[in-house]
Amino acid sequence: MTCDIIIAVWNEPEATKNCLEGVIKYTDFTYRLIIIDNGSDPETAQYLDSLKDSVRDLLLVRNKENLGYVQAINQGFKLSNAEYVCLLNNDTLVTDGWLNEMIKILEENPLIGIVNPSSNTLAQALPDGETPESYAKKLKVSTGQWGELGQCSGFCMLIKRDVIEKIGIFDEAYEVGYFEESDYCRKAQKLGFRFARSKAAYVYHIDCLSFDKRPDKEALFGKNRALFESRWGRSLRVLYMISKPPKDRIDKDESEQIVLSSAQDNHQVYIYI
Secondary structure, three states, rough: OOEEEEEEOOOOOHHHHHHHHHHHHHOOOOOEEEEEEEEOOOOHHHHHHHHOOOOOOOEEEEEEOOOOHHHHHHHHHHHOOOOEEEEOOEEEEEEHHHHHHHHHHHHHHHEEEEEEEEOOOHHHOOOOOOHHHHHHHHHHHOOEEEEEEEOOOOOOEEEHHHHHHOOOOHHHOOOOOOOOOOOHHHHHHHOOOOEEEEEEEEEEEOOOOOHOOOOHHHHHHHHHHHHHHHHOOOOOEEEOOOOOHHHHHOHHHHHHHHHHHHHHHEEEEEEEE
């Protein structure tokens, strides 16, 4: 089995170098690196060219201009053919065993279609004094364990081939980016797939290096959010209060199902007991 790792790059040479050096150093699972260069400056372009000497299986695609994240990732989707496909942002830092741990979740759980690693993006910030590598070592006690997610985030998203064959690529109605991975997850959910966070894989996310440079960032976010909500509805904040009525009036299974179904629909559930 193999995995295609798709990374879209638009400048940010230092972050890109740190990301790719981590992938080369910490990835034991057999992989092919598919890099989509979205019209980067000469410094970044030259660095990407240099990877041909250190990466055994590399596919580098050059775009003359920045087509946006969604179109770049779709180029990678169309070139991929591996059993697993990992979408990885170039502003991430992977750690030892990151990909093996995520793939293990998909191999052992047929209903799970998409996996995220543990990350500061998913409310698992680095404790004081820890580096991504040192913290990842401590998470190895949870190898093979996972927690269910309402959807997966696109900073590092591992997708099994079965999902891609049934859904296809990202919807380019989302143009440059924002909400495209949320839309993809809703489509996967309709087909019966579930989402998970690998507890023993850790990927640190610097977050929004490229998008922060766009003057239309807020407008783009608002436009794509409106498109997403027109298709799938708004994410709600659900307050669920549990009181203490007589025991014969408590239907534990029904209560759990109400909470779980709300969370699976990507609503935020607050439980007060």
